Amino acid sequence: MKVRVDEDKCCxxxxxxxxxxxxxxxxxxxxxxxxxxxxxxEHVHATVREAAAVCPAAAIELSEGA
Incomplete structure (x- = not known):
């Protein structure tokens, strides 16, 4: 999993x-x-997915896989 955040979207x-x-x-x-x-x-992937899902500004982007 790779995580990106968009600081401009973040509230x-x-x-x-x-x-x-x-x-x-x-x-x-x-x-x-x-x-x-x-x-x-890997042991935190589920919570990172949840964090992205509940982000009110949709500022977290995830890419799965290698």
Whole structure:
């Protein structure tokens, strides 16, 4: 899995950070997403998928496979 975030779309809701803090963080000044791990380990894939699904701004893009 590869993860991309679009900072321009991000509204700073923070749902991704709550679900997958090992993959996402937020900037202190405005809450915009920070991607910590663009290729997270398999054991967190389900939570990363959930984070992308619940993102109110659709700012998280996933690509599956090799």
């Amino acid at each position: 700073g809701a923070g749902q991704c950070v709550l679900l997958a803090p090992e993959v996402f963080d937020q900037r202190e000044d405005d809450g915009i997403v920070i991607l910590l791990d663009a290729e997270p380990p």
